Structures are given as structure tokens and as C-alpha cells.
Amino acid sequence: MxxxxxxxxxxxxxxxxxxxxxxxxxxxxxxxxxxxxxxxxxxxxxxxxxxxxxxxxxxxxxxxxxxxxxxxxxxxxxxxxxxxxxxxxxxxxxxxxxxxxxxxxxxxxxxxxxxxxxxxxxxxxxxxxxxxxxxxxxxxxxxxxxxxxxxxxxxxxxxxxxxxxxxxxxxxxxxxxxxxxxxxxxxxRHVVPPGEPAKSSGFADSPAVLFPELMALFLGKTLARRFAAAHAPVCECAACGRRTLDSFPSNRDVRPAAQHNTAVLMSWQQTLQSLAAGPARQRRWQECCRAAVERYALVNAAIRQPNGFKVQPQLLRWSLLDAADSAPAGAGAD
CATH class of the missing domain: 3.20.20 (TIM Barrel)
Structure with missing residues (x-):
């Protein structure tokens, strides 16, 4: 698209x-x-x-x-x-x-x-x-x-x-x-209402990099800073081969970061679509989100920064959304 x-x-x-x-x-x-x-x-x-x-x-x-x-x-x-x-x-x-x-x-x-x-x-x-x-x-x-x-x-x-x-x-x-x-x-990733200036989370002087285990995007410089005194996770996606997640710190890394993001996203898509649409796929997605939410505490403990990475609200909500919350009309959910 x-x-x-x-x-x-x-x-x-x-x-x-x-x-x-x-x-x-x-x-x-x-x-x-x-x-x-x-x-x-x-x-x-x-x-x-x-x-x-x-x-x-x-x-x-x-x-x-x-x-x-x-x-x-x-x-x-x-x-x-x-x-x-x-x-x-x-x-x-x-x-x-x-x-x-x-x-x-x-x-x-x-x-x-x-x-x-x-x-x-x-x-x-x-x-x-x-x-x-x-x-x-x-x-x-x-x-x-x-x-x-x-x-x-x-x-x-x-x-x-x-x-x-x-x-x-x-x-x-x-x-x-x-x-x-x-x-x-x-x-x-969203539509800004007409007539409103777009709000920003800050000036991006490094690319957004997908941290697969946390299922979230972080600036490359943020990842480099968080893992400065610890071993950074190694990505083995189709684009990275073996590359640490703290190695995308500047805008010179935009292209490899985009390739990394795409490779990870495509692997997620293949995993989801390997299951038939329905409860099994929904449960798989919820399990992935729950596992990611639980990893935040583990990663923060490993880098000795209690608030180093914060769970993003949308991820938390996907981890809590049960199948009953979206049942078709007449299936017992309103």
C-alpha cells in the first residue's frame, strides 16, 4: 500500500x-x-x-x-x-x-x-x-x-x-x-485529524528499531544508551543475520533498521497466518503479547534500570483482550 x-x-x-x-x-x-x-x-x-x-x-x-x-x-x-x-x-x-x-x-x-x-x-x-x-x-x-x-x-x-x-x-x-x-x-501509523498539528513524541535523530522480544519500537540511540553497560540482544532475523539491537544509533542506520523491522514483521505475519482465522489465532496473538509484557521486567533487571523500558499501553491492552470481548453479534457478547 x-x-x-x-x-x-x-x-x-x-x-x-x-x-x-x-x-x-x-x-x-x-x-x-x-x-x-x-x-x-x-x-x-x-x-x-x-x-x-x-x-x-x-x-x-x-x-x-x-x-x-x-x-x-x-x-x-x-x-x-x-x-x-x-x-x-x-x-x-x-x-x-x-x-x-x-x-x-x-x-x-x-x-x-x-x-x-x-x-x-x-x-x-x-x-x-x-x-x-x-x-x-x-x-x-x-x-x-x-x-x-x-x-x-x-x-x-x-x-x-x-x-x-x-x-x-x-x-x-x-x-x-x-x-x-x-x-x-x-x-x-495513524491519521491526524484535519486542521490539527501533528503531535510528536520528540525529535527523532536516529531510526525507530523494533525490539522483537518487547514487541515495540524504540529509537536506535535509546537502545544503545540502555544497553551501554550490558550485553545487547542479538537479532537473527533474515535481514540482520547476527546483529545486536544497539547497533542502529544514528540516522545513517535508517536503511538497515528498516530492513530489520520489515524482516521481523514478516516473521510475525507468517506465524499468525500459519493458524486458521479464529480462536486459535486470537489465543496465539494474546500469548505473544502477554509474553512480551512479562519480558519488560526481565530486561530492565538485566540492564539494572527499573524503568528502562516501559510497557506501551496498546501492547498491555492486547495482552488482556479476551476472545469474548469481540464476539460476533448473537454470540453472547454485547
């Missing part, structure tokens, strides 16, 4: 270079505007408004070789049922299964008092649906029931995927998502 203003051009270049895999080109118009009941779909800001924004977007994406076309849905404010209903209605009217309904929803939709309305509105939507969560930093960490709400949507709305995600991409696959995408960088 390619996202952003240059997505169509990049997709075209990849097809020209004989790339034959699944390809989704997301112009990400939801970054610039909000969906309304009157106009759920947006036109590109550098062009005159199209008479039929949905039709134009589908034509543009398929023309550059996209496998399927994402709708140009605007950002869906929490509680704006009319905007969601309008988007579902217009896609259903097309009767074209190559169209994937993009749902850039504010994370507030996952609150316990709203998620049922979202599920109800998405029920009539044909084909695939692709959720992207809006909010600052880690949207799923913004309130306790967010992750439970996401699990409920995945369980009760068939054909739902999760795009622009982080750890949640794998949690979603464990919970039956049609597909998922893990963002290459922080800005592609």
Missing part, C-alpha cells in the same frame, strides 16, 4: 517496473478535509472539484494499475452517523466490488456509546471496508475501550481491514481482518 499525494504516480512507476503484486494507492484526501452527509467523498485539492469525486478516484486508481480502488472518503468525525451512511449508500449504488470503502474514522467512534452505531451503519456496506484510525500519537491508547471497540467492529462487520496501523495491524489479523497494513513511519 502506498499513501499520500504521490501515491498514484508511485503506483504507476511500480507497474511500469513490472511489479505484479497486490497494490493499493491511497491519495489520503482525508488528511485535508472532513466528510459530510452532503459530500462524503473529496476531490484532490490541486484540482477543480470533480462532479463525481468517487467515480473519478476509482478511475484514477485503476488506471495506474491499483488492484482495487479506495474511496476518497473525508475524515469521519466521531458521531457523524449521516456522513458514514452517505458514504456507504454511494458505494453500494456503484455495485463494483473493486471499490474498497475507506473509513478514516476518528478513534472516538470506538467508544462504547458509539461503536454500536458504527457497526449498524456499516452493515449494508458491500465488499471490503478499510478502517484507518484518526487521532494523535497512538489513537488506540487514548482511552481504555478503544481496542475493545476495534475488535468488535472487526468481528461484526465482515470484510473489514485495518490500514495505517502499528501493532494493531497484527492484532487485527488475529481478530479476522481481511488484510492490514503496518505503517513504514510514524505518520503512516
Amino acid at each position: 502506498i499513501s499520500g499525494p504521490k501515491a498514484l504516480r508511485k503506483a504507476s512507476e511500480l507497474r511500469y517496473e513490472d511489479f505484479s503484486g497486490v497494490l493499493i494507492a491511497d491519495p489520503a484526501l482525508y488528511e485535508d478535509g472532513v466528510a459530510t452527509a452532503e459530500e462524503p467523498f473529496l476531490s484532490r485539492s490541486d484540482e477543480l472539484p470533480a462532479a463525481d469525486p468517487l467515480g473519478q478516484a476509482v478511475q484514477d486508481q485503476l488506471a495506474v494499475g491499483a488492484t482495487a480502488a479506495l474511496t476518497p472518503t473525508g475524515y469521519l468525525r466521531a458521531g457523524d452517523t449521516a456522513a458514514v451512511r452517505a458514504a456507504v449508500r454511494d458505494v453500494a449504488a456503484r455495485e463494483d466490488l473493486r471499490i474498497v470503502l475507506a473509513l478514516p474514522i476518528d478513534v472516538g467512534w470506538l467508544r462504547s456509546d458509539l461503536v454500536g452505531r458504527l457497526v449498524e451503519e456499516l452493515g449494508p456496506a458491500p465488499g471490503m471496508k478499510a478502517i484507518m484510525l484518526g487521532g494523535q500519537l497512538d489513537p488506540l491508547a487514548s482511552f481504555p475501550e478503544a481496542l475493545t471497540g476495534l475488535a468488535r467492529v472487526l468481528a461484526q462487520v465482515p470484510g473489514t481491514a485495518l490500514l495505517r496501523a502499528d501493532l494493531a495491524a497484527f492484532g487485527a489479523l488475529a481478530r479476522g481482518a481481511a488484510f492490514a497494513a503496518y505503517g513504514l513511519s510514524g505518520r503512516f
Whole structure:
């Protein structure tokens, strides 16, 4: 999946270079505007408004070789049922299964008092649906029931995927998502609501490196500092061969860090998808998350820094999320 203003051009270049895999080109118009009941779909800001924004977007994406076309849905404010209903209605009217309904929803939709309305509105939507969560930093960490709400949507709305995600991409696959995408960088792991400046956890002067045993990303310089007086874990992923996790301290290491991250993520995907979708896959994911949570104390003890690494809220919530928290409608969970 390619996202952003240059997505169509990049997709075209990849097809020209004989790339034959699944390809989704997301112009990400939801970054610039909000969906309304009157106009759920947006036109590109550098062009005159199209008479039929949905039709134009589908034509543009398929023309550059996209496998399927994402709708140009605007950002869906929490509680704006009319905007969601309008988007579902217009896609259903097309009767074209190559169209994937993009749902850039504010994370507030996952609150316990709203998620049922979202599920109800998405029920009539044909084909695939692709959720992207809006909010600052880690949207799923913004309130306790967010992750439970996401699990409920995945369980009760068939054909739902999760795009622009982080750890949640794998949690979603464990919970039956049609597909998922893990963002290459922080800005592609969530959607910043239009009109809001993006919040940052700080200036990144070294690459983000995945610590597999802790199932979390840390700056390379942070890993080097934490393990300065201790033996750093050795990564044996397909990209590293045998490389210590404290060896990515500067931005000169961006490429090998990205290769390491990708190799680890692909191994997680293979592990999950080796199990059939359902309870076994969910249990496997929960066991992985629980094991990671328990390792934090062990790693901190080994480096003699009690608060050296802190469990990230989303990881903790995945470790605690039971299968009953997302049971399909009529299966005994509400």
C-alpha cells in the first residue's frame, strides 16, 4: 500500500517496473478535509472539484494499475452517523466490488456509546471496508475501550481491514481482518485529524528499531544508551543475520533498521497466518503479547534500570483482550 499525494504516480512507476503484486494507492484526501452527509467523498485539492469525486478516484486508481480502488472518503468525525451512511449508500449504488470503502474514522467512534452505531451503519456496506484510525500519537491508547471497540467492529462487520496501523495491524489479523497494513513511519501509523498539528513524541535523530522480544519500537540511540553497560540482544532475523539491537544509533542506520523491522514483521505475519482465522489465532496473538509484557521486567533487571523500558499501553491492552470481548453479534457478547 502506498499513501499520500504521490501515491498514484508511485503506483504507476511500480507497474511500469513490472511489479505484479497486490497494490493499493491511497491519495489520503482525508488528511485535508472532513466528510459530510452532503459530500462524503473529496476531490484532490490541486484540482477543480470533480462532479463525481468517487467515480473519478476509482478511475484514477485503476488506471495506474491499483488492484482495487479506495474511496476518497473525508475524515469521519466521531458521531457523524449521516456522513458514514452517505458514504456507504454511494458505494453500494456503484455495485463494483473493486471499490474498497475507506473509513478514516476518528478513534472516538470506538467508544462504547458509539461503536454500536458504527457497526449498524456499516452493515449494508458491500465488499471490503478499510478502517484507518484518526487521532494523535497512538489513537488506540487514548482511552481504555478503544481496542475493545476495534475488535468488535472487526468481528461484526465482515470484510473489514485495518490500514495505517502499528501493532494493531497484527492484532487485527488475529481478530479476522481481511488484510492490514503496518505503517513504514510514524505518520503512516495513524491519521491526524484535519486542521490539527501533528503531535510528536520528540525529535527523532536516529531510526525507530523494533525490539522483537518487547514487541515495540524504540529509537536506535535509546537502545544503545540502555544497553551501554550490558550485553545487547542479538537479532537473527533474515535481514540482520547476527546483529545486536544497539547497533542502529544514528540516522545513517535508517536503511538497515528498516530492513530489520520489515524482516521481523514478516516473521510475525507468517506465524499468525500459519493458524486458521479464529480462536486459535486470537489465543496465539494474546500469548505473544502477554509474553512480551512479562519480558519488560526481565530486561530492565538485566540492564539494572527499573524503568528502562516501559510497557506501551496498546501492547498491555492486547495482552488482556479476551476472545469474548469481540464476539460476533448473537454470540453472547454485547
